[in-house]
Amino acid sequence: MYKRIEVFYKDELPDPLGNAVRSEIAAFGFPGVTSVRVRQVYIIFGNVGENDLDTIAKKLLVDTITQHYQISDFELRILDFGHHVVEISRKPGVMDPVEQSVLKALRDIGISIDGVKTAKKYLIDGNMSKEAIGSIATRILANTKIEEVFIYPETPNYDHGTIRYSFKKETVPLLHADNKQLEEISARGQLSLNLSEMRAIQNYYKLIKRDPTDVELETIAQTWSEHCVHKTFKGIIEFNGEKIDNLLQNTIMKATKELKKPWCVSVFKDNAGIVRYDDQYNICFKVETHNHPSAIEPYGGANTGVGGVIRDIMGTGLGGKPILNTDVFCFGIPDTPQDKIPKGVWHPKRIFKGVVAGVRDYGNRMGIPTANGAIFFDDRYIGNPLVFCGTVGLIPKNKCQKEARPGDLIVVAGGRTGRDGIHGATFSSAELHEQSEQISGGAVQIGNAITEKALLDVLLQARDRGLYNCITDCGAGGLSSAVGEMGQDLGALVNLERVPLKYEGLSYTEIWISEAQERMVLAVPPEKEKDLLELFKSENVEATIIGRFTQDKVLRLFYNAHLVGEIEMDFLHKGIPRLERKATWHRPTFEEPSLPDKEDFGADLKKILSSWNICSKEWVIRQYDHEVQGSSVLKPLQGLCNDGPGDACVITPRLGSGKGIIVSNGMNPRYGDIDPYHMASSAIDEALRQIIAVGGSLEQVALLDNFCWGNTNKPDRLGSLVMAAQACYDIAIAYGTPFISGKDSLNNEFITDKETIVIPPTLLISAVAIMEDVRNAVSMDIKEPGSLVYIIGLTRPELGGSHYYYIHGYKGNNVPKVDAVLGRRIMNALSLAASKKLIRSCHDCSEGGLAVAAAEMAFSGGYGMALNLSAVATEGSICRNDTLLFSESNTRFVVEVRPEHQVQFEGIVKDIPYGLLGKVIREPVFTIYGLDNKPVVNESIYDLKEAWQAPLRW
Template identity: 50%
Template sequence: MAALGIRGVQRAVRCDLFFLRGDLTEQEVGRLRDELLVDPVVQRAVWRLAAEKSPTPPGAVRVEVGLLQGVTDSVADNLYARARLLGVSGLRAAASAQSYLLFGALTPGEAHTVAQRLLCNDVIQHYELGCLSPQVGIDPPLTEIRAEPVPIVGLGDQGLLRVSRERLLSLDLAEMRAVQAYFAGEGREPTDVELESIAQTWSEHCGHKTFKGIVEYVESSDEGIVRERIDSLLRTYIQAATQKIDAPWVRSSFVDDAGIIDFTEDYEVSFKVETHNHPSALEPFGGANTGIGGVVRDIMGVSARPIANTDVLCFGPLGIEMGQLPSGVLHPRRIYNGVVSGIEDYGNKMGIPTVNGAIVFDPGYIANPLVYCGCVGIAPCNSHPREPRPGDLIVVLGGRTGRDGLHGATFSSIELTHETGETSGGAVQIGNPITEKMMLDAILVARDERLYHAITDCGGGGLSSAVSEMGEATGVTVWLDKVPLKYLGLQPWEIWLSEAQERMILAVPPENESRLGRICQDHWVEMSVIGRFTGDRRLHLHYGDETVADLSMAFLHKGIPLRKLEAAWTRPTFAEPDGPIWSVGADLAQDLLQILAHPNVRSKEDVVRRYDHEVQGGTVIKPFVGVEDDGPSDAAVLRPLEVADSWPGLAVGCGFNPAYGTIDPYAMAIAAIDEAVRNVVAVGADPERIAILDNFCWGNPLLPDRMGGLVRACKGCYDGALHYGTPFISGKDSLNNEFTDGETGQQVAIPPSLLISALGIVPDVRHTCTMDLKAAGDLVYLVGETRKELGGSFYYRLHGLVGNSVPGIAQAGPATARALHRAIGAGLVRACHDCSEGGLAVALAEMALAGGLGIEVALAAIPVADDHGREPDWLLFSESNGRYVVEVPPEAAAAFEVQMSQVPCARIGRVVETPSLTVANCQGHETLFSLPLATIKEAWRGHLQGPSVGRERD
């Protein structure tokens, strides 16, 4: 509240509210209270009739916050279901809310400000100063249910664009003209259902039309101008790399809901990463919560059991003042708290460990936070059927359909503005992980009994996307009035497009319907038959006796005009320092502490500890390792329960550095692939069995400079994947991550942001490696070459610089990874840590703090690619790719050096008992600095004090 300039509140009390409607006795209310609603260790409860308003204590202001009508209330839904189990049959409906008592000197205007800015998100909630009027169990007013024709056949260009804009279709003029021409040929106007279906299918979110479009690319440099015509970034670079690598162990890439690779003779593993950026900007908890739920369903959509989640999160600076925020933007701290809570809530309740991720803060993410959500799954080989057959039933499992999530696919395809919360609030979905967990259990039984011919999830676009994509080759007939609803009053297009959560679509042979129904009943999962797969390759939708849509599948899925885009890229030039930044060793020591304390480097333990990374009992290497379990792992290693009688495992890691993208997105892509590979190799993954995923988050692709950077990044993906032999098996793009300030008109894009996720096979989890130092007397090696590459580095940022020398491709990187893997497998390595953010200095500090031991190193021994004078600052803080710090016991040193003889590798120091990091200079081996481990750990935990700690200098 102090950030709002409100300082009169002395204390605040929060209470949970539950509104109950029904024929309930006092004893039944008591049972619900004592057995379902109240934790007697920390809570007490009172109840009263709704007509009896709760008294507000003297000197306090009461603010009560509840969900808007039609928004999913998962707490109330679970309360209602559990009441039945208790035998309380008189409960008819329930709703949850919160009550806040603010004590102190607070004016009504200040109370409204606190409610609006801190307590209530008007996208999904409403509030009252005082007591809420309960609306529980009251259905919205009924309107006539029918499909409406939308006149477009006779419209001119401006009229077509107006229809697209007013209906939030996100279709451009060429696309609207194609729709107009189709219906002119049909001799009729489209219905609202048909128009919405086309918009969803052709949306950027679902159709990836930028990555599939024609790009006229111009690149300018000192050598001249290069022009290139690119027919599909996806085919030319991402898929082409996978095809050229042609790894025999890739089972499915860019076909299913997730990528799939071989694991053992009997099992395959799947991996998918999605983004949920726009929803998280509007409603952080719900956006992140359903982001996890959606990517888990992607894994369920390939008939796999989810075994791990990942998350990479990007926010604006948490310390920004409220007055500095653009209009209509939530404060980064509120987004941060909501997103973290949403991820915690879904993953923990589903019993899936969250094992890997990152958190990045940058001013570019103030209005457009990024929420990358990933999931890994395992399934028996050949257990995932993909082809529905004519006559199969269209079965929907799981949650009911409501208005939550409407226009989610098209909403995710546009830029955000100060009015987005008002115009697109309905695009935010609300999740219920308990429903999804029960659905998962039912699906795994159905899979093992082979009861379905195909399965997919209801994600972006809802039933429209799931059913029409599954039935593209066959055709479908759907009866929308048979779709189970949360409440009455939904129009046909709302039923078809709703992105209500926790729903899966199955193609089920009629003879298996009854068996599937019994399984669902056993698992408390709702199941409904809503249609059939046909053989006419058309989309037929009915509501009662009315035909509300009749479209050609060919037009729906192939009729979109190819987008034509212009792209231009000229490498920017940034200032480089004229001379040395440092003067004495103490400067470097202080810089190291400042980097360790930076929000992007420091410990994220306060977040990660909220996630359950032990559940399922298969996590071999966890997010934190070391003597006190507080050192940052390079990657996670899993040994799924399905292979508990053998020793293979999976390594999950990632690479992400948007700071490089400001200089050159090509270099950013190279570095992200390199880092993802290093992370999983460092823990024991076989570098010849690593698959990767690409997730692009970018600005407006219709702006040539943004599109030019995207082309550069795709080229980097292609070259990086071929360099390491790592096929792409899945990916996703989230474009239009820009914000237009309604007051200033300023248009701001996020930094170019490419996440590379890696899934590697660990041949034997008994031969894995962690990053914490293990024993005094061991030798310390630096593997890989160091270059004077400080562009985009934390060292430069600390000194207010960007630089130009962004890290380039490590030519010896693949050979280095293979040699290191052999050494780890032979038991020659005690600890291994990759060099990334902050370079060698940060890697050494992290290994020391994790192991509780000291290190003595000499910079003179570091392998360098070029002689730039061996200045200590770039030797310590360069972020060159392809490097690892390795701890080797003395008795294994000779064998280790033989293994590494063909790649850059040098002994640079040793592990010591003295808890300090000591660095010797190149000339004369004098000590540059020595930092106590306690000081290093204090910095890394973010506890250092001072005006510049954790921030770049001006």
């Protein structure tokens, strides 16, 4: 039995959600809609009286000033006739945070119900055909991977039943399977295991003379997934006649080992890397990817991406406190015509909006500032967007080590387990295709930030009271990975029926591998069981003992006293066969353009400023809270109107302290089309020069790598990965900046019936630096007329992969390279100048080169500039104005200095390449004189700013 409460805006008031939906419908090519009104529907299960329903509506659900409500036991009312009626609700098993909140609120006010389900009803007016309404419902209003669509009168009946489960121990016929059958078992079960791995599993079970149970095979698949074990990076790769035994150890980790920085506390062994901060605290940092889930369900995929990386910090050491979020996104081109979208793919604009909303909601609701990030666009991301989410944490120095012990109780805490997130780890290890939405829809997770915030608060209390020995999060693989990793050297016994569930009907295998969100696993000494459970109960956070760690190095799984799984830990974690692959790379050759060196480049500058990868991302940034926790010093938007593009963010993790941290990132996939080695080198250089640009130094900088690549089974893809990894080693060593953590995401390809769309080789480098005095922070906006403007660094004819070539339809070949010896001298000199407070503003030259960097400084500060290209320091003779304007050579900065500091500043930079370009002027005109002293750019700063802001003014 159930009743419906429908909540909606009063007729005389506008419906803001309805108006937004109407605009979205029009934007997607359905102009006939005249009005949309939206109703929030709450379906209340149980024998609930009218008085209680009124109480529920008035106390919890309705703003009585602006809204009405109606109670009924009918799906659709006569009132709805005359409209096109579409109702959207979550599919069974898909997490809905609103439902959880309503249930908790009802318990708080003493009303008991059997359950609640939510839906949204859209009343659409306009001259629309049934086909058009169906398209609107499935393409705009709903995500059919996770939501059910009901269109009146075609589908008026609802099924609100629950799924029942009857225990049956399942085995998989593996022992006598031939190679073809082994591959079929892997594909049918979405295990993403290759034939060699399936044969290794088969041999193990032949030794113990039985077939595996379903939960054992799933456990192995999760543990051996590319997502969890990084088997490509750890495999044996033949490249250029040499064998690389473990690419990760021979590049990324090797750099850190050779640098031996004493301030590196914990690297490559915990959920996040840890570096020293001050006498009491350390800093931890992790960046994760959530690409495939975000392609299937943008909001939920990104939402749980940021939720998962926050839990990485919560599970680092004995638990860090998240203090800062970062995000970097890669999407298809937002204005791609609908007829160019492959089957099974969301429109890039919809993915963009869904991803941003998911990250926004989770971070804001957790009370964590999102203060650093970037967005990139390329048509090759259309089938496989990239979603990088990062979190920085603060952790006490004496809480950075952890270890589960024999006899410790296994406690799962936080959210309940549901069917969401099934096969997430293995799903992330395969290519996408047009059937992914049907096959892997269950891999999508939906987050509940409120649950995670409550969990975080109580965990920090438990940590400080010493109530557990070890902690990790339920991420990829769920309990199978969390318990399996914590008990790797011990063994574990788990009673799966004890795991708290969101609803009935989960099998023991689903319970074990579900990646349902907001869950942590703790190893609790038996003598501290009572204190821990009482603490969690007092904060209304669920914590349940589901087993114990043993000392026989065997994982045993029980369900209602039935032994359903038994695997030796050594096989689970060490039995995977090493991958052996060949890699090749041959430098491609692209057409080198011969563009006219014309008299006026103003139009080119505005076109570059308005290109998708350079234009303002203010529409995104404004949705994030930068002020929560009160630690922001330098925010992502800066300048006179707080809308200029900052280089990096600066925060003070401990309020009242003058010490801070800087967080930055570097990435340029366009360079990878030409040379992945120089692409990776440039990404590191960019992340480091952003730190320098805001007043930091190279003294204590740590790096994180995130590789997103295509199918590395293909030698050319793998070869480009090897090249990029080698660059990471070379440049990290040269700059003295160790890596402390990282993550790779491979197989980012989308297979259509005509082609395979491969993402460009994409490497994100994130950097965190310790800043001794945040009062030395420098923003990028020019400050006052009369200031001198310098360019620091060496400009080369490096337009390959540049935005200047891009707007003219070319790639070119001469990609920017890094001279780290010179680069280190340049960065050290600027750090010294900043520490002496000689720099008024500073902006690094990156996409678009000198012209874009200087223009952004000008319109952000509200003043003009008069500059001359003849002052630019070059390598060799450069006689073209466009090269000087738009070259994207590395390690260059535009710097503003007061006239009275000229002598002192030039004394500091005298041994590095620099040039005095000109001055800041009061008039709002941006003028650059060419090599012949004639203006080659002469534009209003307001016109430049309009070009920059217009594209994403959504």
